[in-house]
Amino acid sequence: MARFLPRDSFGIPSSIPKTYFLGHHAAGANKIKGLLSTISLVLECRDFRLPLSTHNPTLERTVAGRERLVVYTKSDLGTDSRGARQTLRRLYGDRVVFWDKNRPATTEALLTRLKDTARAQDSLTGLRALVVGMPNVGKSTLLNALRSAGSPGKKAKAAKTGDQAGVTRKVGTSVRVAESEEKGGVAGGVFVLDTPGIFQPYVDDGETMIKVALAHGIKKGLIPDEVLADYLLFRMNRWDPRLYARYCEPTNDVNDFLTAVAARDGKLKTGGLPNWQEAAARILSQWRDGRLGRYVLDELHEEDIRAHELLLQEPLLSMHQAKKLQKEERRKEKSRS
Ligand SMILES: Nc1nc2c(ncn2[C@@H]2O[C@H](COP(=O)(O)OP(=O)(O)OP(=O)(O)O)[C@@H](O)[C@H]2O)c(=O)[nH]1
Ligand SMILES: [Mg+2]
Structure with missing residues (x-):
């Protein structure tokens, strides 16, 4: 039999949309901005299968100035990934966390980190951590896991979850995941707040959109x-x-x-x-x-990471500019067809 030769490129259909930025994403981002002064730690979630494609630079800038952990979720779904963890550790040092809802030890480790941060901060009102990220990466699942690890007695889920984008629509109220010191916990306790998944105003390439759609x-x-x-x-x-x-x-x-x-x-x-x-x-x-x-679907070679980082340095598009770009693309498409 002749040796099988895979395609060496994939033709991205021009009909692929370049954004999925919705009204509740914009509202969520504004709410996050307003809340930020009461937050001391941000848990920025990304899908481990898409470490670059589910990184939202606009969101990252929204939470700038706050201590941040980068949480790679669904790490159970990306085990055959040659060297991915090592590469990401090199990029983010000890700010990187690999989390898997099916491995309680990963939740425990994160909870311990939150408690350590609360202890160091020693605030009477407790540590408030905000979970942010792109849609469907597992933010609400993470919040629920932290809560049940922190208070095993509580059975009911604090946040609704589901395998589709847009399950959470609004920034939640704070959920306690660790008791205060006087009740046997740490300092003023630890609270976590859930937020809706927020998309980027504009994504440069169709392949990223395809990968995000796969997840x-x-x-x-x-x-x-x-x-x-x-x-x-x-x-x-x-x-x-x-x-x-x-x-x-x-x-x-x-x-x-x-x-x-x-x-x-x-x-x-x-x-x-x-x-x-x-x-x-x-x-x-x-x-x-x-x-x-x-x-892992994103390539993580040096040049891919460099290209991604360059993208982050570009000035961000305003919503208005993003919409204009999209319209132009549609027009071009129409004239082609
Ligand atoms: N295999 C696997 N699935 C996970 C993991 N974490 C979350 N999921 C699943 O991913 C889906 C999305 O989870 P959610 O917690 O609703 O995601 P979200 O980020 O809150 O989504 P939005 O609120 O829509 O932005 C659900 O089907 C979860 O069960 C994980 O670690 N491993
Ligand atoms: Mg959610």
């Missing part, structure tokens, strides 16, 4: 599942086509791939034709559960 960071359906499945096929082929050996031989053709998935997993239309849309949804949900490899 459900934007509304489902905004980028068609078939496009996302094609991109995933492209990436799997570069990692290791055996990841999907249960479906078919290595292929670069997304229609062949989805046809095989439909046949094996019973995603057929009446008459037996493959239902590509359902097959694509099936593939994406398997990837999201870590059943098609646990690779």
Whole structure:
């Protein structure tokens, strides 16, 4: 058999949106600005599978001036990532935290850190920490985990969670995760506040949008599942086509791939034709559960990190400018088609 050659690039469809900045994101950012004087620590959450793509520079500037930990969430879904943790540790030193909701030890370690900070700060009113990040990275899940680790008696969840962007719409009230010293805890206690996921006003490239969509960071359906499945096929082929050996031989053709998935997993239309849309949804949900490899999607070579850092130095676009850019792109697209 001829050796399989994966595609060496992926053509990003020009129809990919370049933003997902919503009204409640802008409102959330304003609320955060107003709250900041009462906050002494920020837990900035990013999805470990997308360490660069789920970093929101605009949000980072909003919380500037506050002590900050960078929490890489869902670290269980990114275990096959050659050297990613080491690279991120080198970038952020001891401010980096790898968290996984399924490993209580990672929650305990973070809670201990919060308590240590509270002890050092020794404020009568307690330490207030703000959880921020892009949509769906796991902020509310983290808050709930800290709360149940800090007060094991409390069963009910403090914050609603769900695998889609935009579950949390408003900045929450403070939730106690550690008692004060007089009740056997530390200093004035530790409180954590949840915030809505906030998107960037404008994302430079379509590939970032595709990756974020794979991790459900934007509304489902905004980028068609078939496009996302094609991109995933492209990436799997570069990692290791055996990841999907249960479906078919290595292929670069997304229609062949989805046809095989439909046949094996019973995603057929009446008459037996493959239902590509359902097959694509099936593939994406398997990837999201870590059943098609646990690779980190962002490349973390020196040059990728440098390119990302350069991006952060660029002046930020105002909402107005971002909207204008988007309109221009749409116009260009229309004249092309
Ligand atoms: N595998 C895995 N899933 C996680 C982890 N943390 C959160 N999740 C899942 O990710 C999804 C999103 O979690 P949420 O806590 O609602 O995310 P959020 O950042 O609050 O989202 P918004 O409020 O929409 O911005 C849920 O399905 C969680 O169960 C983790 O460490 N590992
Ligand atoms: Mg939430």
